[in-house]
Structures are given as structure tokens and as C-alpha cells.
Amino acid sequence: MSLSTSSVIALHINGEDHELIVDHRTSLLDVLREHLGLTGTKKGCDHGQCGACTVLTNGRRTLSCLRLAVAAEGCDITTIEGLADGERLHPVQQAFLDFDGYQCGYCTPGQICSAVAVLDEQAAGWPSAVTRDVRPEAGQPILNADEIRERMSGNLCRCGAYASIVDAIARAARQDGENPRAEAGEAG
Incomplete structure (x- = not known):
């Protein structure tokens, strides 16, 4: 009896459906970069320790290097490439540009995806360890x-x-005036 080590999976990424044959051990990160050419998501440590591979799965932060692609089937996945609305950048992307929230830029896609989720979590009233x-x-x-x-x-x-x-994140939080619980001023 031979067990197959691959499956056909359907992924919904950045508003588009993709059907792929993948090895069961393939990470979501590797599918994004190697199978779909979405290279904005970066492979940093490949151990879930740096956050460079952060994407949004059903609106929540996901370390794509730790998530198997087969486990992402049926989820709505958003990568850095899917945040902008055509030529109009997402407010977090624009704030990162305006405030130079990057230097080499390698971590920036993961930082931005994480920041988008941070703003949603705060707006939903989720506390953090310092709340x-x-x-x-x-x-x-x-x-x-x-x-x-x-x-x-x-x-x-x-x-x-x-x-x-x-x-940059503080600016994005107050940009549209809908977040009265965001403090203005420098991060310090």
C-alpha cells in the first residue's frame, strides 16, 4: 500500500483562487514564493522567530513558514501584494513610506502585514500584555x-x-480619524 505525499489544494490568495499540487510538507511560505511567484513575503529564519514571513490568514497574522499549505486550504490569505487597492497603497503601506519605516526593507512586508492585523486587533478591543x-x-x-x-x-x-x-503604525491608526484611541505624537 502506497501513501501519496502530495495533494491537490485550492488556495484563495489576494482575491484569486489557485489550484496546486503540493507535497504535504510544503509550507505556505514556499507555495507563495516558489509556486505562485509572490516573493514579497520573505523567508528570514524559517523557524517562526523573525516575522519576515507574516501574512494574513482570515485577517489574522500567520507565520507562513510554520503553516503547512494544506492547512491553509479554505482560508482567505492576504500577502503584501494583496494589500494595495490597485495603485492606491494600503494606509499602513503609505505610512511606512512617509515615516521611513524601513531601511534594507527585507522585514518590511512582514512588518506591514503584522501592523494591519495589529490595527484590527486593537479596534476589536483585544488587549495586549501591556494594556x-x-x-x-x-x-x-x-x-x-x-x-x-x-x-x-x-x-x-x-x-x-x-x-x-x-x-508609521501610529500614523496609520489615526489617519482616517476613525480610531479615537490612537495617540498622536512621536513614538519616543
């Missing part, structure tokens, strides 16, 4: 520099662009 008032009636945590740093702690930047990254 002062975690009672449900407290509502959205205030998105200050400490909150941003804590929430982004799984994404590493070897160049050390952290101050600009925090400033």
Missing part, C-alpha cells in the same frame, strides 16, 4: 507607543528601524 485596563467595558485599548511595540514584538528588524515603524 492597562483589560476589562471588556474599557473598550479599545489606547494604541500608544508601548502598545504598538508589544503588539509588534514578533517582528524583528535587523536594521533597527523600530522608532520609525512605531511612528
Whole structure:
């Protein structure tokens, strides 16, 4: 009796459906980069420690190097390539440009995908380890520099662009005026 080590899977990525034959051991990261040519998502450590491979799966952060592609079937996956609306950048992408939230740029796609999820988590009222008032009636945590740093702690930047990254996320949080719980000012 021979067991197959590959399967046909259907993935929904950046609004498009893809049907692929993949080995069961293939990571979502490798499918994105090697099978679909979506090279914006970076392979950093390949151990889930740096965050360079962060994508959004059903709106939540996913380390694509740790997730098997077969386990992503049926999920809505968004990579850095899928955030912009045509030529119009996502507000987080624009803020990273405006505040120089990058240096070499290698970690930037993962940083941006993670930041998009951070803003959604905060807007939904999810507390972090540094949230002062975690009672449900407290509502959205205030998105200050400490909150941003804590929430982004799984994404590493070897160049050390952290101050600009925090400033960019703070700007994106207040950009449309719909986030009254985002603090203005420099990250410090």
C-alpha cells in the first residue's frame, strides 16, 4: 500500500483562487514564493522567530513558514501584494513610506502585514500584555507607543528601524480619524 505525499489544494490568495499540487510538507511560505511567484513575503529564519514571513490568514497574522499549505486550504490569505487597492497603497503601506519605516526593507512586508492585523486587533478591543485596563467595558485599548511595540514584538528588524515603524503604525491608526484611541505624537 502506497501513501501519496502530495495533494491537490485550492488556495484563495489576494482575491484569486489557485489550484496546486503540493507535497504535504510544503509550507505556505514556499507555495507563495516558489509556486505562485509572490516573493514579497520573505523567508528570514524559517523557524517562526523573525516575522519576515507574516501574512494574513482570515485577517489574522500567520507565520507562513510554520503553516503547512494544506492547512491553509479554505482560508482567505492576504500577502503584501494583496494589500494595495490597485495603485492606491494600503494606509499602513503609505505610512511606512512617509515615516521611513524601513531601511534594507527585507522585514518590511512582514512588518506591514503584522501592523494591519495589529490595527484590527486593537479596534476589536483585544488587549495586549501591556494594556492597562483589560476589562471588556474599557473598550479599545489606547494604541500608544508601548502598545504598538508589544503588539509588534514578533517582528524583528535587523536594521533597527523600530522608532520609525512605531511612528508609521501610529500614523496609520489615526489617519482616517476613525480610531479615537490612537495617540498622536512621536513614538519616543
